[in-house]
Amino acid sequence: MKIIDVNATVGESLKYTRYQASDRLLAFMDDYRIAEAFTWSADCLRSPIEGNGRMMKEAAASEGRLRFVAYLDPSVPGMGLPEGKTLKERLIAARPAAVRINPVDGKYPFHVFYLQELLPTLEELRLPRIVDGGYDSLFWSNLPEVAKAYPKLPIILLRVGLNTSRVTMPLLKYTENVYFDMSIMLDVGQIEEITELGKVDRLLFASGLPTYEPSGSLANLFYAEISDADKEAIAHGNAERLLAGRQFD
């Protein structure tokens, strides 16, 4: 089964993890039979210039296995991306698989007000937006408003699962554009429950490499009590649909 991982990281700022460089990520992907990975550089947190710049080059050299994820800091949007007059032009030039934001590290609330200079452009390009962690009560309160204000903007949440059914299920039922990495969906039968709800198209495979490793996530996928077609959707089909939906042209 082809597997696309939507949560992989490289970067020299990674500490106490399994690797830093892209070639080692590729080795892990080989070992765990992962075909492609949405990959960003953690070096972006300090310097989007260095992180985005290096990640674009390494993704380009990976023959399609590492898909560039652009890190966007609302205070310096577009930093590290190719030159352009607007954020839209810079993103079109970079053609990322997705963009990644980190409200916790950037110390800003996840709210339409604070993201108003980013979200219209991302929605216009249908660029999947990965929100990196920090899912506290305020985040869960603000998320439905963001999702409904920008309904064509896919929002991907990472490592959500255990003890979160009371927020994930309403988000799946009542929004159209919130997606979840299923790696730690450990409420018992959660993947089956979401599938029965008809929302398996909103689940994505992720490893969390290099902080985490893929083995538990792989079991969630390969031993899910769902159809092979639904497993294929989680493994790669849903990610491919998001990639195909981007509007760069």
Place this chain on the structure above:
Amino acid sequence: MTIRDYAFEGLPMPCPVIDAHTHMSEDYASGWHQKPDKITLESVISDYDRLGVNACVTAPHPIVQGRATYANELALEAAEKYPDRIYCYISVTPSEGMDAVKRAVSLYTRNPHFVGFKFLGGYNGHYLEKEYQYALGAANEAKCPVLCHKWGDSPMLTDFITNLKNFPDVKMICAHLGGGNRGETLRAAEVVNAYENFYLETCGSLYTTTDIQEVVGLVGAKKIIFGTDVLNLDPRYDFGRVAFSPISDEDKKDIFAGNYLRLLETSQMGKIKI
């Protein structure tokens, strides 16, 4: 085919598997959730069949609330319904008092469905309390396993060390790889290496950055016991951490069942039939 190949095909394991850490029965407190049709024993057995889990040992969920007597009754009921698939721990909680602990020891230590004890310190007191000490005395005499909860540093690792010194014939298993995070695993590993009768159990690993391969490097495969925490946690994740790991098949066989069966060889409580 290797065990890993079986896993990549989504097939049941080709070797014995014992889930040494389970809590049968539902629990919807504190954010926990189970798909409603997944809370029955039948459903758990069905899920085990798909993974290839031969047997489990359980301390049902009422132990979380300090209701050990009820947990033991539920465990026995489950084991009688599924003999050879479900085995029991004697649940112990200080809040029910010493008489309840003595009664449980008297009732269950010679019942073949019961293979050891389960302590849920942190939720229920600390391991130097007199009720735990009494149960440890009984476990020491029976030379049986005692599965002890530990999350973070609660209960404290120093209490484990005290008990390891005082009860050398207990096979003490520290749940959650020593406490659910890398730092606690590293600290617990030192104790595992210092005491022959101290083991690490695998479940609740979703937040740790330490993989099974590294744990094998820290303490050796023979000191690791497989568990999933079902029905608190979906069993697949911790199952996968072993099944998909790049460690050898021999190490996987030890972790999945061999080590636990060896613990029971010298125990005077119940035995697991595989």
